[in-house]
Amino acid sequence: MARASSIYQEEVIPSPLRQIWLNFMSYPVAQLGLWTFLLFLFIAIFAPFLAPYPPDYQHTNALLSPPSWHPDGNIAYFFGTDDLGRDIFSNLLHGVRTTFGSSLIVTIFAAIFGIALGVFSGMSRGLKSSILNHVLDATLAIPSLLLAIVLVAISGQSLINVMIAVGIALMPQFMRATHTAVHHELSREYVIAAKLDGANQFQIFYNVILPNILDALIVQFTLAISIAIIDIATLGFLKIGAPAPTSELGAMLVDGIDLIFIAPWNVTFPGLAIFISVLAINLVGYGLQRAVKEGLG
Amino acid sequence: MWFYIVRRFNLFVLTVAVLYFLVFLMINAMPGELATNISGHVNPSVEQHEQLVQQYQLDKNWFNQYISFINQRIHGDFGLSFTTAQPIFDEMLKVLPATIELCFYALLVALCLGLPMGILGAVRYRKFSDHTVLGISLIGYSIPVFWLAMLAIMYFGLKLQWLPVAGRLNLLYQVDAITGFTFIDILLSDIENKRLALRDAFSHLLMPALTLALLPTTVVARIMRTAMLEELNANYIKASQARGLSPATIIFRHALPNAIQPVLAQVSLQLSTILTSAMVIEVIFSWPGIGNWLMDAIYQRDYPVISAGILVCAGFIILVSVLSDIFLIATTPQRRSAVYGSS
Numbered sequence: 001m002a003r004a005s006s007i008y009q010e011e012v013i014p015s016p017l018r019q020i021w022l023n024f025m026s027y028p029v030a031q032l033g034l035w036t037f038l039l040f041l042f043i044a045i046f047a048p049f050l051a052p053y054p055p056d057y058q059h060t061n062a063l064l065s066p067p068s069w070h071p072d073g074n075i076a077y078f079f080g081t082d083d084l085g086r087d088i089f090s091n092l093l094h095g096v097r098t099t100f101g102s103s104l105i106v107t108i109f110a111a112i113f114g115i116a117l118g119v120f121s122g123m124s125r126g127l128k129s130s131i132l133n134h135v136l137d138a139t140l141a142i143p144s145l146l147l148a149i150v151l152v153a154i155s156g157q158s159l160i161n162v163m164i165a166v167g168i169a170l171m172p173q174f175m176r177a178t179h180t181a182v183h184h185e186l187s188r189e190y191v192i193a194a195k196l197d198g199a200n201q202f203q204i205f206y207n208v209i210l211p212n213i214l215d216a217l218i219v220q221f222t223l224a225i226s227i228a229i230i231d232i233a234t235l236g237f238l239k240i241g242a243p244a245p246t247s248e249l250g251a252m253l254v255d256g257i258d259l260i261f262i263a264p265w266n267v268t269f270p271g272l273a274i275f276i277s278v279l280a281i282n283l284v285g286y287g288l289q290r291a292v293k294e295g296l297g
Numbered sequence: 298m299w300f301y302i303v304r305r306f307n308l309f310v311l312t313v314a315v316l317y318f319l320v321f322l323m324i325n326a327m328p329g330e331l332a333t334n335i336s337g338h339v340n341p342s343v344e345q346h347e348q349l350v351q352q353y354q355l356d357k358n359w360f361n362q363y364i365s366f367i368n369q370r371i372h373g374d375f376g377l378s379f380t381t382a383q384p385i386f387d388e389m390l391k392v393l394p395a396t397i398e399l400c401f402y403a404l405l406v407a408l409c410l411g412l413p414m415g416i417l418g419a420v421r422y423r424k425f426s427d428h429t430v431l432g433i434s435l436i437g438y439s440i441p442v443f444w445l446a447m448l449a450i451m452y453f454g455l456k457l458q459w460l461p462v463a464g465r466l467n468l469l470y471q472v473d474a475i476t477g478f479t480f481i482d483i484l485l486s487d488i489e490n491k492r493l494a495l496r497d498a499f500s501h502l503l504m505p506a507l508t509l510a511l512l513p514t515t516v517v518a519r520i521m522r523t524a525m526l527e528e529l530n531a532n533y534i535k536a537s538q539a540r541g542l543s544p545a546t547i548i549f550r551h552a553l554p555n556a557i558q559p560v561l562a563q564v565s566l567q568l569s570t571i572l573t574s575a576m577v578i579e580v581i582f583s584w585p586g587i588g589n590w591l592m593d594a595i596y597q598r599d600y601p602v603i604s605a606g607i608l609v610c611a612g613f614i615i616l617v618s619v620l621s622d623i624f625l626i627a628t629t630p631q632r633r634s635a636v637y638g639s640s
Contacts (some may be wrong), residue, residue: 134308138315141611141618143573149595153603154326230441234577237443240595253444260451267451271444279439286435 020215023291030287036280040100047097051090052078055247059085064263080265082255088265092273094247098159099236100277103228106163110170110228111221117171118178122186123205133179136172144169144231145238152240159242166231170224177220181213215292222285226278233274249274301626309619316611317367320604324366327600331355335366337377337385337601375605380597385605388590393609394477395465396586400575402506404564407513412557414514415521419529419556420548430522434515442574446508446581453504460504463583467501470494505582513564513571520563524556558629565621568614 014022024030043050053059059081066073067080079088121132148165155161185191186209194208235241236250244251249270256266327334332341332349341349350356354365369376375385418430454462465479466472472479472486472494479498488494528534529552537547576588583589587606594602 134311134315137308137312137615137618138319138611141312141316141569141614142319142607143569143576143610143614145573145576146591146607146610149591149603150323150607153595153598153600154323154328226439231573233441234443234573237441238577238580238592250441250443253447257447260447261455264451267444267447271441271448274441274444275439278441279436282435282439286431 016211017214020288020291023294024287027287027290030283030290033280033283033287036276037284040096040277040280041104043093044097044101044104047093051087051093052076053087053090055091055094056086056245057090059087061085064259066263067265079269080263082263082266083259088269091247091252092249092269095249095252095270096273096277098242098246099229099232099249099274102159102163103166103225103232106167106232107170107221107225107228110167110224111174111217114171114174115178115217118175119182119205121175122179122182123201132175136175139168140172140176142169145234148231148235148240157240157243159246159248162232162235162241165235166228169231170228173224173227174217174220177216178213181216182209185209185212215288219285219288219292222281222288226281226285229274229278229281298627302623305619305623305626309615312615313612314367316615317370317608318363320608321363321366323607324600324604329600334600334604335376337379337382339379339382370608375608376601378594378602379599380593380602385602388602389587389605389609391474391477392585392587392590395584396572396575396579396588398478398480399502399505399509399579399584399586400571402502403509403571403575404513406506406510407517408564410510411514411517412521412560414518415560416525416548416553418518418522419525420544422526422529427522430518434518437511437515438519440511442508442512443577443581445511446505446578449504449508450581461497461501462504465498465501465584466494467497470497505578505584509571509575509578512574513567516567517560517564520560521556524559525552528552528556558625562621562625565618568617572610572614 024034059065059077062074062077062081063085064083065077065081065085068075068078070080073080077087077089079092081087082091117132117136121129121136124132144166147169148162151161151165182205191204191208194204199208232241233248233250233253236248236252237254239251239254241250242248252270253267253274256263256270259266324334325331332346332353332355333339335353336349338345338349352365353369354361373386375389377383378385378388381388414430414434418427421427450462453459461467466483470483470488470490470493472482472488475482475485479502480495483491483494483498529548534547534552537551542551575586576591578584579586579588580592587610591603591606593599594606
């Protein structure tokens with residue numbers, strides 16, 4: 001237990017969430033992940049102000065300029081330029097904005113709907129819960145890539161369609177995690193005690209169950225963001241993601257394939273950006289999981 | 298037990314019915330005429346059109362349409378492909394074995410590498426090798442599979458020239474597709490250089506299978522580690538330690554059989570992720586499987602193929618999850634009561 005640094009000999013016992021936070025911060029790798037995550041968040045919000053050039057501006061005098069640390073590189077184009085003379089650094093910042101930002105938004109929406117449905121199916125019993133679970137199983141079985149393919153086939157290629165497809169694919173995972181957690185808690189003694197005290201369904205959920213499943217939901221949320229980033233980038237890579245003029249990390253990568261021999265930096269940097277952002281989120285998720293486990297034990 | 302199997306089977310039928318309904322809705326939402334999209338006849342004559350309307354009961358209400366849609370699909374009639382005008386079912390039989398082959402070997406690699414990694418991590422809990430296992434699995438889980446595949450092509454395929462970068466078999470070897478699985482086909486065929494052909498097929502398989510295996514390996518390792526840790530903390534392990542059994546006996550004879558069962562169930566839950574990355578891998582390595590086929594279909598707006606692909610992939614995933622569920626229940630009776638209560 002963390003001892004408050006006061007002159008009094010009292011022991012201050014931190015609240016569960018605060019305890020998890022303290023555990024989390026005592027783990028350096030997780031902290032590193034958190035800072036990287038915040039950095040990416042900062043980039044996603046302020047990319048237009050950080051980027052030295054507009055992402056689609058073509059520097060016709062500097063086609064395929066190598067990164068600045070290369071002997072032929074130019075510091076004006078920090079990570080070099082692509083075959084159309086677009087600055088890769090600016091594109092990368094905007095790509096992070098598209099990929100990372102949209103996956104955050106998707107995950108938030110998927111979490112809201114998925115958790116609501118999961119709570120509903122977890123708290124209910126019998127037929128209602130059963131029907132919900134079957135619809136869920138059927139959606140869970142359709143890979144997100146196929147869903148995106150269908151949406152693109154129906155209503156054309158756009159970033160919104162990709163986000164909807166990824167969101168629909170993520171929702172059942174939230175729903176399942178919530179359903180399991182709620183179900184698990186429902187059979188605990190303190191829930192039965194609350195029931196005997198005459199609490200209604202909503203009170204039981206909000207006051208008794210929710211505080212106890214919140215940590216599991218947070219962990220699920222971080223994992224879902226990393227899945228969303230990979231999915232959006234994958235769809236971009238397969239050319240059914242965000243359409244052409246949008247800077248998107250997966251799409252940047254696939255554009256770079258043709259140049260992989262003469263200008264490998266076109267492939268390396270977008271890939272690294274995806275990798276680092278996903279790794280940071282997974283580190284945060286892992287740190288949270290560990291912190292939650294230690295908080296219990 | 299039988300009660301449970303019947304129950305699971307009921308759930309399977311219901312889930313597939315829901316899946317069919319979702320796909321049916323999708324077909325209705327696709328642009329173009331319904332009779333064309335559902336059957337794949339691009340320009341049907343008047344008689345053909347009449348026949349299609351009869352066949353799919355398009356003049357009745359949506360429920361009749363749905364039932365006859367299921368009826369056609371269950372009897373193996375997936376319609377025609379827009380681009381080749383061939384029956385989709387036949388095309389599917391050609392591409393499906395390639396995907397199954399790729400996924401099978403990738404899963405095999407994943408289990409062979411992931412299980413020992415997980416056991417090692419659990420046994421050496423919070424020691425150096427545990428941290429190494431965790432680090433590797435976190436990094437492996439975070440690498441986008443298409444990026445890794447491209448780096449592998451760039452390095453092993455083009456720079457070192459060790460491995461071929463596309464296809465399943467060199468065109469030098471004329472092997473007839475009997476089963477669709479390369480290795481079996483080569484063994485069945487009567488070509489001269491069987492050994493060379495097998496080696497060639499293996500070198501084609503190596504890079505796609507290994508890149509595809511990375512993600513499931515990390516997942517297996519992490520699940521195995523958690524499950525093993527739980528078992529190692531159980532009382533019966535302490536009891537066997539007190540009786541003086543050797544660590545190897547405790548780990549492999551006592552803890553492992555109990556820990557490995559939830560791992561199989563969890564891996565079957567990951568199947569949809571594995572299938573997605575298998576499709577991406579197929580596109581990158583030009584592997585003639587279902588992913589490549591579907592991507593071609595989407596570029597050409599081939600709606601019957603897309604809907605058939607979804608039905609088959611998702612149906613396969615549901616089937617595997619039900620089978621693994623039944624297997625899990627059959628091997629661990631104490632789980633049965635919990636399952637009765639929950640659903």
